[in-house]
Amino acid sequence: MNKDVIVLNCGSSSVKFAIINAENGEAGLSGLAENLGNNDARLSYKLNGEKVQRELPAQADHAQALNVIQQVIDKTGVKPIAIGHRVVHGGEKFKQAALVDNSVLEAIEKYAVMAPLHNMANLKGIVTAQKAYPELPHVAVFDTSFFQSMPQKAFMYALPMELYKSHGIRRYGFHGTSHKFILDSMAKLLQKSVQETSIISAHLGNGCSVSAIEQGKAVDTSLGFTPLEGLVMGTRCGDLDPSLPTILQKQLGKTADEIAALLNKASGLLGISELSNDCRTLEDAANNGHEGALLAIEIFCYRLAKYISGYMVCVPSLDAIVFTGGIGENSSLIRSTTIGYFKHFGIALDEQKNLDARFGQGGEISTSDSSTAVFVVPTNEEWVIAAEAATFS
Numbered sequence: 001m002n003k004d005v006i007v008l009n010c011g012s013s014s015v016k017f018a019i020i021n022a023e024n025g026e027a028g029l030s031g032l033a034e035n036l037g038n039n040d041a042r043l044s045y046k047l048n049g050e051k052v053q054r055e056l057p058a059q060a061d062h063a064q065a066l067n068v069i070q071q072v073i074d075k076t077g078v079k080p081i082a083i084g085h086r087v088v089h090g091g092e093k094f095k096q097a098a099l100v101d102n103s104v105l106e107a108i109e110k111y112a113v114m115a116p117l118h119n120m121a122n123l124k125g126i127v128t129a130q131k132a133y134p135e136l137p138h139v140a141v142f143d144t145s146f147f148q149s150m151p152q153k154a155f156m157y158a159l160p161m162e163l164y165k166s167h168g169i170r171r172y173g174f175h176g177t178s179h180k181f182i183l184d185s186m187a188k189l190l191q192k193s194v195q196e197t198s199i200i201s202a203h204l205g206n207g208c209s210v211s212a213i214e215q216g217k218a219v220d221t222s223l224g225f226t227p228l229e230g231l232v233m234g235t236r237c238g239d240l241d242p243s244l245p246t247i248l249q250k251q252l253g254k255t256a257d258e259i260a261a262l263l264n265k266a267s268g269l270l271g272i273s274e275l276s277n278d279c280r281t282l283e284d285a286a287n288n289g290h291e292g293a294l295l296a297i298e299i300f301c302y303r304l305a306k307y308i309s310g311y312m313v314c315v316p317s318l319d320a321i322v323f324t325g326g327i328g329e330n331s332s333l334i335r336s337t338t339i340g341y342f343k344h345f346g347i348a349l350d351e352q353k354n355l356d357a358r359f360g361q362g363g364e365i366s367t368s369d370s371s372t373a374v375f376v377v378p379t380n381e382e383w384v385i386a387a388e389a390a391t392f393s
């Protein structure tokens with residue numbers, strides 16, 4: 001039976017698209033329309049292994065891009081059964097994926113207060129795609145849903161209760177589709193049901209988060225009200241003394257928006273290293289003795305190790321620590337430095353297995369006598385979105 005699903009991820013100036021087989025996760029087509037609204041708007045895609053690049057009309061918007069994407073999809077001859085839309089913020093309403101109707105569109109717009117750039121772009125993508133494919137079910141898959149199982153002690157900030165009650169100020173978590181994929185994959189690898197599987201999952205890409213998952217349910221996660229909290233990331237600072245933004249605003253004479261840009265775009269690995277947000281560049285530089293790169297990697301791993309150890313208190317049935325995302329899947333240095341902090345917990349990596357796990361090659365990387373297993377699992381967020389959307393077809 002046909003199981004092809006269109007997966008769309010609309011950003012403020014981009015549309016990421018793919019056709020994914022919901023049964024096996026294979027992508028027949030995947031591509032990106034970028035620089036939308038600018039003169040150099042363009043489209044690139046990979047169809048059955050072949051790469052194609054083409055210009056879009058200058059200033060092309062989401063609708064124009066989707067129109068061209070629809071032509072590309074039509075040419076493949078694939079007959080999609082559903083469209084899965086990545087939506088960043090689903091507030092407390094969406095504990096799972098939802099078939100899009102007017103009430104869902106209204107809720108996505110309402111939660112845009114909490115993720116203005118993302119949710120409005122996601123909404124635009126859905127409305128435009130509905131016009132292009134009126135006959136298909138459109139399904140919203142939320143980054144936040146997976147974390148709706150977190151207990152109140154994990155999701156509340158120690159702020160006046162009124163802020164939670166009236167403004168929804170709490171920790172929501174993001175990267176939910178990736179952590180869900182890792183959980184499902186680990187259940188298969190460990191030959192357990194998802195409900196019996198307990199992991200600490202570290203998604204390390206440009207954005208980074210670590211999640212505590214006890215018996216198939218997320219019980220804590222490091223990203224918070226926005227994707228700025230928690231770990232050190234490519235350009236984001238992660239945890240910080242909450243007084244700092246106001247102090248910096250006063251001392252540097254910057255506006256609130258400028259401080260937000262500093263914390264989101266100029267901090268993290270980039271800010272510390274004064275070199276790059278790209279882990280590969282930092283590893284090369286560190287090998288050549290670049291002090292900023294060495295320090296950035298050291299702080300990144302130390303913060304991650306502290307989070308993982310902290311989450312051990314809420315995952316008593318821990319089966320494995322799992323690394324994923326571009327850094328987690330490829331960097332043996334980040335993995336070995338991080339797990340190095342767990343020597344006195346009896347957790348150790350098999351050096352060769354750790355070196356071998358890269359470029360899509362995952363598996364167990366701990367020694368046979370490690371007190372907790374450590375795995376690398378390549379993530380596939382699009383497959384999760386396709387699989388969720390297919391259930392509505």
Ligand code: ADP
Pocket residue numbers: 204205206207234277278279280281283325326327330331358
């Ligand atoms: P995104 O969050 O944008 O999806 P990715 O998951 O692709 O990002 O991760 C990007 C990060 O992965 C970058 O820091 C990049 O340097 C890192 N990365 C990719 N390949 C390697 C590698 N072979 N070694 C170390 N880091 C890598």
